[in-house]
Amino acid sequence: xxxxxxxxxxxxxxxxxxxxxxxxxxxxxxxxxxxxxxxxxxxxxxxxxxxxxxxxxxxxxxxxxxxxxxxxxxxxxxxxxxxxxxxxxxxxxxxxxxxxxxxxxxxxxxxxxxxxxxxxxxxxxxxxxxxxxxxxxxxxxxxxxxxxxxxxxxxxxxxxxxxxxxxxxxxxxxxxxxxxxxxxxxxxxxxxxxxxxxxxxxxxxxxxxxxxxxxxxxxxxxxxxxxxxxxxxxxxxxxxxxx
Amino acid sequence: xxxxxxxxxxxxxxxxxxxxxxxxxxxxxxxxxxxxxxxxxxxxxxxxxxxxxxxxxxxxxxxxxxxxxxxxxxxxxxxxxxxxxxxxxxxxxxxxxxxxxxxxxxxxxxxxxxxxxxxxxxxxxxxxxxxxxxxxxxxxxxxxxxxxxxxxxxxxxxxxxxxxxxxxxxxxxxxxxxxxxxxxxxxxxx
Numbered sequence: 001x002x003x004x005x006x007x008x009x010x011x012x013x014x015x016x017x018x019x020x021x022x023x024x025x026x027x028x029x030x031x032x033x034x035x036x037x038x039x040x041x042x043x044x045x046x047x048x049x050x051x052x053x054x055x056x057x058x059x060x061x062x063x064x065x066x067x068x069x070x071x072x073x074x075x076x077x078x079x080x081x082x083x084x085x086x087x088x089x090x091x092x093x094x095x096x097x098x099x100x101x102x103x104x105x106x107x108x109x110x111x112x113x114x115x116x117x118x119x120x121x122x123x124x125x126x127x128x129x130x131x132x133x134x135x136x137x138x139x140x141x142x143x144x145x146x147x148x149x150x151x152x153x154x155x156x157x158x159x160x161x162x163x164x165x166x167x168x169x170x171x172x173x174x175x176x177x178x179x180x181x182x183x184x185x186x187x188x189x190x191x192x193x194x195x196x197x198x199x200x201x202x203x204x205x206x207x208x209x210x211x212x213x214x215x216x217x218x219x220x221x222x223x224x225x226x227x228x229x230x231x232x233x234x235x236x237x238x239x240x241x242x243x
Numbered sequence: 244x245x246x247x248x249x250x251x252x253x254x255x256x257x258x259x260x261x262x263x264x265x266x267x268x269x270x271x272x273x274x275x276x277x278x279x280x281x282x283x284x285x286x287x288x289x290x291x292x293x294x295x296x297x298x299x300x301x302x303x304x305x306x307x308x309x310x311x312x313x314x315x316x317x318x319x320x321x322x323x324x325x326x327x328x329x330x331x332x333x334x335x336x337x338x339x340x341x342x343x344x345x346x347x348x349x350x351x352x353x354x355x356x357x358x359x360x361x362x363x364x365x366x367x368x369x370x371x372x373x374x375x376x377x378x379x380x381x382x383x384x385x386x387x388x389x390x391x392x393x394x395x396x397x398x399x400x401x402x403x404x405x406x407x408x409x410x411x412x413x414x415x416x417x418x419x420x421x422x423x424x425x426x427x428x429x430x431x432x433x
Contacts, residue, residue, distance in 0.1 A: 002402040007377070010405055014273070014378040017355045017362075023268040027282045031264055036289050038256035038296035147301040149255065152262075158255040 078240075080131050080143045083221070085240035087133050087141060088228070094134040146220040148213040159220040160208040167207070167230075170238035174209040176230055207233050209241065256296055260289055263306045267313055273374045274317040276363030284320075288313040310379060311389045314371050318390075321367035347409075361411040369404030376401050 074089035133141040146159045157175060164175035206222065207230075213219040223237050267288060271281030291312050292299050299305045362370055368390070375386045376397070386397045 002398070002405060006405055010373065010377040011380070013355075013358055014374070017358050018269045018273065018378055020355045021269045021272045023265050024278065027268070027278070028264055031268075031282065031285055031289065032257070032260055034286070034289075036256065036260070036293035038252055038293040038300075149300075152258065154261075155254070155258045158258055159251050161251065162254070 076133065078131050078133055078141070078143060080221070080240075081145055083240045084243045085143065085223075085236055087236065088232075090135045090137070091133040091141060092135070094132050094140075141223075144222050145211075146222055148217040148219040150216060151210075151218050157208060157210055157218070157220065159222065161206075164206070164208060167234060169207070169209045169234055170242050172209050172211060172238075172241060174207055174234070174237070176205060176207045176234070178205050205230060205233055207237055209237055211241070252296065252300070255300055256293060259292075259300075259305055263309050266306060267309060270310055270313055270374060270378065271317065273359065273362060273378055274314065274367075274370060275320075276359055280320070284313050284316050287316055291316075314375065314389060318367050318371055357412070361408055364411050365404055365407055369400055369407065372397055372400040373404045373408070 075087040075091045076093055078085045078087055078093060131143045149158055151157065157173075160175040161177050164177035167174045167176050205228070209221040209223070210218045211221055221237065221241070223233065264285060267285045268278075268281050271284040272278060275281055275284065288309050292305070292309050299308055302308055362373070365373070371390060372386060375381050375389060376383070381389070383394045383397050387394045390397070392400075
C-alpha cells in the first residue's frame with residue numbers, strides 16, 4: 001500500500017513538472033486551426049427522427065406562419081419541459097417529422113442518415129425533446145431546448161450565432177437573428193422529393209433564450225419564426241417562460 | 244438549417260478544443276516524454292472527440308472524456324512500438340525501493356526534466372496510472388474505469404510504478420547527449 005507521504009510527493013512533483021510544460025504556440029495553432037468536422041447528429045438516433053437529432057445539436061426553430069404578424073396568444077398551447085407557450089391562432093400541435101415541419105428537419109440531414117425505419121421510441125433523443133405545431137397554410141413551429149453548456153467570457157452563448165443581436169426576453173437574456181437557408185441540398189434531394197419538399201430558399205427568424213440549467217450551466221431555448229415580427233416572437237417566448 | 248446546425252456545433256467544439264488543448268498536451272507530454280508525440284496524440288484525440296461530438300457536447304466533463312481517449316491512444320501507441328522494437332528495455336522484476344526511500348528520491352528532484360525522463364522509462368501502464376492518479380488527480384475507481392482494470396490493480400500498479408520511478412531516479416541518469424526536456428517541439432523550441 002502506497003503511503004500518504006509518497007502520494008503527496010508524487011502529486012507535488014507531477015504538478016511542478018506539468019506546470020513546466022508549455023504548449024508551443026505553433027503547435028497550438030496547428031492543433032486549433034485544423035477543421036475536425038465535429039459531428040452534429042447521432043447516427044442511430046437519426047434513424048427515423050431527424051428532428052430529434054437536430055434538437056440534440058441545438059438547432060434553431062423555423063416557423064412558417066400563415067402570413068404577417070399574428071396575435072401571440074390566440075392559438076393552442078405547446079408544452080416544452082416545464083414551459084407553456086401559447087401559439088398564434090391557426091396552429092395545431094403536430095409531430096416534428098410530419099408535414100410541413102419535416103421540410104426543415106429531414107432536409108437538414110444527408111439521406112444516408114435517415115433510413116426508413118428506426119427505434120425512435122426506444123431512444124428518446126433528448127430529455128426535453130422537440131415540439132412542433134403546424135398551420136393549415138403550411139406554417140410550422142418547432143421548439144427545442146439545446147443541451148446545457150458552461151458559458152465562458154469568450155463565448156457566453158455557444159448556441160447562438162455570432163451575428164445574432166442581443167435582446168431581452170422577459171427576465172432572460174436572448175439573441176435574435178434573421179437567417180436564410182436552403183431547405184434541401186443536393187445530398188438529400190431524392191429524399192426531399194419523396195416527402196414532397198421543393199428545394200428552395202427560405203427566410204426565418206431565430207430566437208435564442210439563455211435559461212439557467214443548474215451547476216453554473218446554461219441552456220438555450222431556441223425558437224424562431226417566418227413572417228412573424230420579432231416582437232411577436234419574443235412575446236410568445238417571454239409569456240411562455242414566465243408561465 | 245444544416246449550415247446553422249453546423250456553425251453552432253463547430254463553435255462549441257472550437258471552444259472545447261481551445262480550453263482542452265493545454266491540459267491534453269501536458270498529459271501527452273507526461274505520457275510520452277515527447278512534445279511531437281504529444282501534439283500527435285492531442286490531434287488524434289480531437290479527431291476522435293469530433294467524431295462523437297453530438298454525444299460529447301452534452302457531457303458534464305468533456306475534457307475528462309478527451310483525456311481518457313488520449314491516455315488510451317498513448318497506451319495503444321506504446322503497445323505498438325513495443326511490438327515493433329527488437330530490443331525491449333528490461334521492465335520486469337519488482338522494484339526494490341521502499342516507500343520511504345521513494346518519497347525521499349522524489350523530494351530530492353530539482354530537475355523536472357530528469358523526472359520526465361525517468362517517467363518515460365516506466366512501462367506505459369504504470370506511467371498511465373501515475374499520470375491519471377497524481378497529475379489528473381482522479382480517484383482510484385475512476386483510474387480503474389479509464390484503464391479497464393480493478394481498483395486493486397490500480398493501487399498495486401501505482402505503488403510499483405512509484406517505487407520503480409524512484410529507483411530509476413536514484414540509480415540512473417539520462418545518457419549524455421539525450422534531451423532531458425520533453426523532446427524538442429517541431430518548431431525547434433523546447
